[in-house]
Amino acid sequence: MINLSDREISAEIIESCRAGDRDAFRALYDIYKDRVYSISLYFFHGDQAAASDVTQQVFLKLMTSIGQFRGESEFSTWLYRLVVNACTDAARRRKSDAVISDRLEAFAGPGSQEEDYARAQMAGSVRAAVSVLPPKLRIAVLLRYFDDLSYQQMAQALHCSMGTVASRLSRGHKILAERLKGLG
Amino acid sequence: MLRLGIAACAAGALLLAEGFTFAIGSPVASQDFHAKMAAFVFRTQGCAEPAKAQIGATAEGLVKGVRRSVVLKVMAMSKPGVYAVYQSWSPEGDWVVNLKGTCADSSAGALIPMGPKGFIRESSKFFPRPATDAEIDASLKSHTQGENK
Amino acid sequence: MFTRHISRQLAAYIDGELAPRKAPRAERHLGRCGQCRAECEQVRFGMAMVDHLPPVEAPEAIWASIEAALEVSRPVRQWRWAFAAALVLALAGVAYWRTAHPSGPRWEVVRLDGSRVLIGPGQWIETDSGSRASVKVGEIGSVEVAPNTRVRVVTARPGEHRLALARGEIRAKISAPPRLFFVDTASGTAVDMGCEYTLKMDGDGFGLLRVTKGWVSFEWRGLESLVPAGASCRTRPQVGPGVPYFDDAPDNLKQALESGNEELSAILAASRVRDTLTLWHLLSRVEAGDRERVYDRIATLTPVPAGVSREQALKLDPETLNRWKEELAWTW
Numbered sequence: 001m002i003n004l005s006d007r008e009i010s011a012e013i014i015e016s017c018r019a020g021d022r023d024a025f026r027a028l029y030d031i032y033k034d035r036v037y038s039i040s041l042y043f044f045h046g047d048q049a050a051a052s053d054v055t056q057q058v059f060l061k062l063m064t065s066i067g068q069f070r071g072e073s074e075f076s077t078w079l080y081r082l083v084v085n086a087c088t089d090a091a092r093r094r095k096s097d098a099v100i101s102d103r104l105e106a107f108a109g110p111g112s113q114e115e116d117y118a119r120a121q122m123a124g125s126v127r128a129a130v131s132v133l134p135p136k137l138r139i140a141v142l143l144r145y146f147d148d149l150s151y152q153q154m155a156q157a158l159h160c161s162m163g164t165v166a167s168r169l170s171r172g173h174k175i176l177a178e179r180l181k182g183l184g
Numbered sequence: 185m186l187r188l189g190i191a192a193c194a195a196g197a198l199l200l201a202e203g204f205t206f207a208i209g210s211p212v213a214s215q216d217f218h219a220k221m222a223a224f225v226f227r228t229q230g231c232a233e234p235a236k237a238q239i240g241a242t243a244e245g246l247v248k249g250v251r252r253s254v255v256l257k258v259m260a261m262s263k264p265g266v267y268a269v270y271q272s273w274s275p276e277g278d279w280v281v282n283l284k285g286t287c288a289d290s291s292a293g294a295l296i297p298m299g300p301k302g303f304i305r306e307s308s309k310f311f312p313r314p315a316t317d318a319e320i321d322a323s324l325k326s327h328t329q330g331e332n333k
Numbered sequence: 334m335f336t337r338h339i340s341r342q343l344a345a346y347i348d349g350e351l352a353p354r355k356a357p358r359a360e361r362h363l364g365r366c367g368q369c370r371a372e373c374e375q376v377r378f379g380m381a382m383v384d385h386l387p388p389v390e391a392p393e394a395i396w397a398s399i400e401a402a403l404e405v406s407r408p409v410r411q412w413r414w415a416f417a418a419a420l421v422l423a424l425a426g427v428a429y430w431r432t433a434h435p436s437g438p439r440w441e442v443v444r445l446d447g448s449r450v451l452i453g454p455g456q457w458i459e460t461d462s463g464s465r466a467s468v469k470v471g472e473i474g475s476v477e478v479a480p481n482t483r484v485r486v487v488t489a490r491p492g493e494h495r496l497a498l499a500r501g502e503i504r505a506k507i508s509a510p511p512r513l514f515f516v517d518t519a520s521g522t523a524v525d526m527g528c529e530y531t532l533k534m535d536g537d538g539f540g541l542l543r544v545t546k547g548w549v550s551f552e553w554r555g556l557e558s559l560v561p562a563g564a565s566c567r568t569r570p571q572v573g574p575g576v577p578y579f580d581d582a583p584d585n586l587k588q589a590l591e592s593g594n595e596e597l598s599a600i601l602a603a604s605r606v607r608d609t610l611t612l613w614h615l616l617s618r619v620e621a622g623d624r625e626r627v628y629d630r631i632a633t634l635t636p637v638p639a640g641v642s643r644e645q646a647l648k649l650d651p652e653t654l655n656r657w658k659e660e661l662a663w664t665w
Binding site: 035038041042055056059123126127141145146150165169172178181 | 340341342343344345348350351372375376377378379380382383384385386387388389390391392394395396398399402403
């Protein structure tokens with residue numbers, strides 16, 4: 001499972017953000033930016049502009065409505081609800097959700113330049129397979145993968161029941177398996 | 185086909201012969217909404233691979249007689265070779281943005297005075313190399329003395 | 334007896350997220366059901382595949398754009414923020430709003446004295462000579478409503494924020510991707526492309542759009558005027574948006590445009606390089622016989638770029654005109 005940062009969210013950072021402390025907001029941004037960006041990037045088939053837009057919107061929304069956040073145990077759930085809303089709103093505004101396959105190879109994740117050719121090919125195949133998942137399954141898979149949220153947290157972020165979370169993850173991973181069989 | 189190829193090569197040589205330079209514009213020139221609140225945008229010209237150009241910018245200012253220098257974030261726009269500069273210098277005092285860049289073996293520079301309504305195109309200066317300290321000081325001096333306003 | 338398959342629970346089973354009483358049942362079922370066992374392996378395999386997705390570092394440019402947007406909205410942060418748009422009454426004086434069968438999402442109206450009212454799409458906001466108002470437009474910006482202004486909330490949803498300005502003046506500061514914020518008037522719709530602008534309308538449909546940051550597309554029945562920062566554009570009833578011009582354009586150029594007659598000779602003679610904004614718009618709005626004069630004037634002021642042929646430009650070929658506009662914009 002991905003662990004992009006070892007830093008923890010402290011109540012102090014959140015309180016400072018509420019008080020309008022820009023440095024605290026920057027710290028919060030640094031902790032979550034890569035996860036939010038990665039989820040958005042893979043959700044939008046590697047479209048860096050779309051991922052940047054969503055990331056910007058999420059953190060602007062976070063900064064301007066952090067007063068609504070009630071306790072640090074809910075923070076990542078609250079943040080990812082913003083991510084889900086931003087991704088689905090942006091997807092609705094886009095003219096089509098077609099896979100833009102020529103963009104999928106346009107970016108390089110950290111360390112990908114050191115990966116050997118086979119691993120790079122694998123990553124490309126997985127990215128392509130994730131891209132063709134229906135949006136609801138795609139966002140569920142990405143949320144689970146990039147931040148290891150519990151099903152309860154995911155249910156809150158996705159506005160659905162835990163049973164629906166389980167169902168979407170089961171269906172999503174099964175579709176991925178069917179598309180990627182032969183690569184394992 | 186051969187004639188076309190020669191013409192294309194000649195055009196390319198002409199372009200590169202013009203040298204690597206900057207051109208500045210209002211945010212609307214970028215056609216990218218990320219630049220909507222930028223102080224100005226600029227693009228590279230005469231660079232064979234604009235996405236590989238190395239670009240930097242500082243804001244050079246005089247605030248209540250004190251010389252200041254602020255490193256600026258230059259944001260690449262969706263079109264290769266087009267960049268946005270956002271105001272992160274103080275609204276007080278007089279400021280000139282110092283742009284510099286390299287493209288392969290070529291260099292370019294520009295000094296763009298900033299007025300209350302934005303960049304002052306008529307007083308902007310462009311160089312085939314980064315501006316020297318003396319040129320920056322001269323630009324600031326004439327800006328402060330109101331020659332650019 | 335029918336066996337209920339557990340396909341939908343497989344991910345939860347693998348992740349250890351099944352409720353304590355369900356997990357043993359799932360375990361027993363998998364021991365008996367070959368189909369679910371096979372599917373379970375598929376889900377495991379799918380999860381293992383996702384492990385190959387590399388995380389991607391967010392570009393530094395995103396923080397710069399967030400900072401820039403926060404700079405724009407800084408004055409608004411001093412107001413009390415609410416999730417939905419909030420209408421705040423400022424200063425002394427009386428402002429009121431008429432309600433008319435509101436439907437859809439309700440916006441919270443917060444007075445300075447702390448009292449709150451709900452207002453929704455379809456409802457009007459009207460200020461008198463002594464009052465102003467400020468509307469927070471979702472999370473994308475704000476609109477200041479000047480005295481003696483009548484404006485209606487049309488829609489308020491994440492994909493579209495729309496106001497209708499009947500008369501008076503509003504000042505909009507929007508920080509969002511383009512085409513999320515619209516202001517309808519009797520003679521044009523201001524489509525935000527990311528900007529700050531002022532829009533004034535009289536009760537008869539005559540108006541003036543002035544852009545101070547970013548740019549606005551002013552549209553009406555297929556007619557479109559691009560208005561960048563530092564420029565203005567008049568609009569007239571039954572005619573729509575006029576030709577935009579820079580506020581620092583020569584007086585005789587502005588007078589020729591504002592008179593409504595658009596005296597071409599005066600405009601061409603007075604135009605500077607940056608007035609190609611005006612001239613480019615004129616190309617498609619003058620009579621065919623005058624189009625050459627406009628083309629020639631633009632070509633005199635600034636080199637015609639490669640890919641823009643005189644013949645295609647005079648035919649108003651859309652691709653040619655667009656290519657030309659892209660280059661001319663660097664002089665605006």
